[in-house]
Amino acid sequence: MPNVTSSVVVPVDPATAFAVAQTTGEVRLRWDSFIRRQYFLDGATDPAVGVQTHTRHRWGLGVVSEYVSYAPPTNVGMKMVRGPWFFSHLAGGWRFAAAEGATKATWKYSFRCRPRWLAPLAEAIGCRVLQRDIDRRIAGFARGCRDEVVLASVRDAGGGAP
Template sequence: MPIVESTVRVPVDPSTAFAVSQTTGETRLRWDPFIRGQRFADGAREPAKGVRTLTRHRLGFVMTSEYVSFAPPSNVGMKMIGGPWFFANFAGGWRFVAVAGQPDATDAVWRYSFRCRPAWLAPLLERIGTRVLQRDIDRRIAGFARGCEDPEVLAVVRAPAPDA
């Protein structure tokens, strides 16, 4: 199964980095070049294991994903439930690790794994997909890093909870 991965060090603690990665709406669009829109499905209001999201890629592809793990502030994982015809399966995982001796630094590691279809064309599609997705994940994590320095994004994730 092909895997693509990208890593970046961001100047925030792991809780803040995790929170930035889980932003939605206009806040998400400020930093995430991968998507044109994203929302929770089935009436969910926040991310959690089992929650589904609907994501529209910047090129128009639509994917329904489900959180398979949600462990703030260290990691989150999702798998595709439905999506573009050429993916037999697709999953993504994000991990956030504190940098030793640097309280306001986090290493963020994002990884995708996927399998293409139809089976007879998968070897070619997966070679192409690896290149395309590597470019996408590199751009996406660079956008995430910008989000971790964006005062507007940080204000949203650091704001007190509505019932606090």
């Protein structure tokens, strides 16, 4: 199964980095250029294992994902429940580890394309496209970890270090 991974070291503690990664609404859009819109489904207001979200990608593609792990401040994992026809599988995990007064964030995505006869070509192209998108997204996350508006929002919500 193809995978793409991207890492960055950010100048905040793991709890703050994790909290930035879980921001929502306008605060999320300040750093996450990957999405156009994202919201919880079924009345959920907070992330937790089993909670589903709807994400509208900046290109207009929609995905319903479900949290399969949620362990602040170290990791979060999600899997696609419903999404674009060309993915038979899409999942991602974000890890946050202390790194000499900072945090190393590592984001890994795995996917499988369909139809199977086209998968080798589609997955090769998908690796390039997703790698570029994930590299850009994690760079935006790094900017968010330096953005005073984002950091203030996280502090106000009780996430991360004061």
